[in-house]
Amino acid sequence: EMASGDAIRAALRPGWVTVGTEVDIRHLAAALVGATxxxxxxxxxxxxxxxxxxVEAFxxxxxxxxxxxxxxLINVESFNKRLAGTSGQAH
Structure with a gap:
Protein backbone atom coordinates (compact mmCIF):
# COMPACT_ATOMS: atom_id res chain seq x y z
CA GLU A 1 0.00 0.00 0.00
CA MET A 2 2.78 2.41 0.89
CA ALA A 3 4.62 1.80 -2.40
CA SER A 4 1.44 2.51 -4.38
CA GLY A 5 0.61 5.67 -2.46
CA ASP A 6 4.19 6.91 -2.76
CA ALA A 7 4.28 6.11 -6.49
CA ILE A 8 1.50 8.54 -7.38
CA ARG A 9 1.63 11.16 -4.60
CA ALA A 10 3.61 13.66 -6.70
CA ALA A 11 1.10 13.37 -9.57
CA LEU A 12 -1.92 14.34 -7.44
CA ARG A 13 -3.42 17.80 -7.63
CA PRO A 14 -3.23 19.91 -4.46
CA GLY A 15 -6.07 19.01 -2.09
CA TRP A 16 -6.30 15.40 -3.28
CA VAL A 17 -5.07 12.24 -1.52
CA THR A 18 -5.51 8.52 -2.06
CA VAL A 19 -6.72 5.88 0.35
CA GLY A 20 -6.34 2.13 0.08
CA THR A 21 -9.57 0.39 -0.92
CA GLU A 22 -8.50 -3.13 -1.94
CA VAL A 23 -5.52 -5.38 -1.22
CA ASP A 24 -4.93 -8.83 -2.75
CA ILE A 25 -1.39 -9.97 -1.92
CA ARG A 26 0.29 -13.37 -2.04
CA HIS A 27 3.20 -13.90 0.34
CA LEU A 28 5.79 -16.08 -1.38
CA ALA A 29 8.74 -15.97 1.04
CA ALA A 30 9.82 -14.45 4.33
CA ALA A 31 12.52 -11.85 4.93
CA LEU A 32 14.75 -11.63 7.97
CA VAL A 33 14.06 -8.85 10.47
CA GLY A 34 16.19 -5.89 9.42
CA ALA A 35 16.51 -7.02 5.79
CA THR A 36 16.23 -4.44 3.02
CA VAL A 55 2.69 -4.72 -6.71
CA GLU A 56 5.75 -6.81 -5.88
CA ALA A 57 8.24 -7.06 -3.01
CA PHE A 58 11.82 -8.33 -3.25
CA LEU A 73 -8.92 9.36 -5.08
CA ILE A 74 -10.33 11.66 -2.40
CA ASN A 75 -10.79 15.43 -2.50
CA VAL A 76 -9.97 16.34 1.10
CA GLU A 77 -12.19 19.44 1.26
CA SER A 78 -15.27 17.68 -0.16
CA PHE A 79 -14.65 14.64 2.06
CA ASN A 80 -14.40 16.78 5.21
CA LYS A 81 -17.58 18.71 4.30
CA ARG A 82 -19.46 15.46 3.73
CA LEU A 83 -18.28 14.08 7.08
CA ALA A 84 -19.17 17.30 8.91
CA GLY A 85 -22.68 17.13 7.44
CA THR A 86 -23.23 13.63 8.82
CA SER A 87 -21.80 14.15 12.32
CA GLY A 88 -24.37 13.73 15.05
CA GLN A 89 -26.78 11.78 12.83
CA ALA A 90 -27.77 8.26 13.81
CA HIS A 91 -26.65 5.53 11.46
Missing amino acids: VRTTAKVVAVERRVIRFE EGTRKLGEGRHARG
Whole structure:
Protein backbone atom coordinates (compact mmCIF):
# COMPACT_ATOMS: atom_id res chain seq x y z
CA GLU A 1 0.00 0.00 0.00
CA MET A 2 2.78 2.41 0.89
CA ALA A 3 4.62 1.80 -2.40
CA SER A 4 1.44 2.51 -4.38
CA GLY A 5 0.61 5.67 -2.46
CA ASP A 6 4.19 6.91 -2.76
CA ALA A 7 4.28 6.11 -6.49
CA ILE A 8 1.50 8.54 -7.38
CA ARG A 9 1.63 11.16 -4.60
CA ALA A 10 3.61 13.66 -6.70
CA ALA A 11 1.10 13.37 -9.57
CA LEU A 12 -1.92 14.34 -7.44
CA ARG A 13 -3.42 17.80 -7.63
CA PRO A 14 -3.23 19.91 -4.46
CA GLY A 15 -6.07 19.01 -2.09
CA TRP A 16 -6.30 15.40 -3.28
CA VAL A 17 -5.07 12.24 -1.52
CA THR A 18 -5.51 8.52 -2.06
CA VAL A 19 -6.72 5.88 0.35
CA GLY A 20 -6.34 2.13 0.08
CA THR A 21 -9.57 0.39 -0.92
CA GLU A 22 -8.50 -3.13 -1.94
CA VAL A 23 -5.52 -5.38 -1.22
CA ASP A 24 -4.93 -8.83 -2.75
CA ILE A 25 -1.39 -9.97 -1.92
CA ARG A 26 0.29 -13.37 -2.04
CA HIS A 27 3.20 -13.90 0.34
CA LEU A 28 5.79 -16.08 -1.38
CA ALA A 29 8.74 -15.97 1.04
CA ALA A 30 9.82 -14.45 4.33
CA ALA A 31 12.52 -11.85 4.93
CA LEU A 32 14.75 -11.63 7.97
CA VAL A 33 14.06 -8.85 10.47
CA GLY A 34 16.19 -5.89 9.42
CA ALA A 35 16.51 -7.02 5.79
CA THR A 36 16.23 -4.44 3.02
CA VAL A 37 13.01 -5.04 1.10
CA ARG A 38 12.36 -3.30 -2.24
CA THR A 39 8.77 -2.78 -3.31
CA THR A 40 7.35 -1.84 -6.70
CA ALA A 41 3.95 -0.52 -7.70
CA LYS A 42 2.84 -0.23 -11.33
CA VAL A 43 -0.38 1.54 -12.35
CA VAL A 44 -2.36 -0.87 -14.52
CA ALA A 45 -5.73 0.90 -14.69
CA VAL A 46 -7.49 4.14 -13.81
CA GLU A 47 -11.25 3.78 -13.40
CA ARG A 48 -12.95 7.06 -12.53
CA ARG A 49 -11.63 7.68 -8.99
CA VAL A 50 -9.95 4.30 -8.50
CA ILE A 51 -6.32 3.64 -9.42
CA ARG A 52 -5.33 -0.03 -9.73
CA PHE A 53 -1.77 -1.32 -9.21
CA GLU A 54 0.27 -4.47 -9.64
CA VAL A 55 2.69 -4.72 -6.71
CA GLU A 56 5.75 -6.81 -5.88
CA ALA A 57 8.24 -7.06 -3.01
CA PHE A 58 11.82 -8.33 -3.25
CA GLU A 59 14.77 -9.03 -0.99
CA GLY A 60 17.65 -8.76 -3.45
CA THR A 61 16.46 -10.76 -6.47
CA ARG A 62 14.23 -13.08 -4.40
CA LYS A 63 10.53 -12.27 -4.78
CA LEU A 64 8.77 -12.09 -1.40
CA GLY A 65 5.27 -11.22 -2.56
CA GLU A 66 3.07 -10.08 -5.41
CA GLY A 67 -0.46 -8.96 -5.96
CA ARG A 68 -2.90 -6.19 -6.71
CA HIS A 69 -3.90 -3.07 -4.85
CA ALA A 70 -6.43 -0.29 -5.47
CA ARG A 71 -6.48 3.26 -4.17
CA GLY A 72 -9.40 5.68 -4.25
CA LEU A 73 -8.92 9.36 -5.08
CA ILE A 74 -10.33 11.66 -2.40
CA ASN A 75 -10.79 15.43 -2.50
CA VAL A 76 -9.97 16.34 1.10
CA GLU A 77 -12.19 19.44 1.26
CA SER A 78 -15.27 17.68 -0.16
CA PHE A 79 -14.65 14.64 2.06
CA ASN A 80 -14.40 16.78 5.21
CA LYS A 81 -17.58 18.71 4.30
CA ARG A 82 -19.46 15.46 3.73
CA LEU A 83 -18.28 14.08 7.08
CA ALA A 84 -19.17 17.30 8.91
CA GLY A 85 -22.68 17.13 7.44
CA THR A 86 -23.23 13.63 8.82
CA SER A 87 -21.80 14.15 12.32
CA GLY A 88 -24.37 13.73 15.05
CA GLN A 89 -26.78 11.78 12.83
CA ALA A 90 -27.77 8.26 13.81
CA HIS A 91 -26.65 5.53 11.46
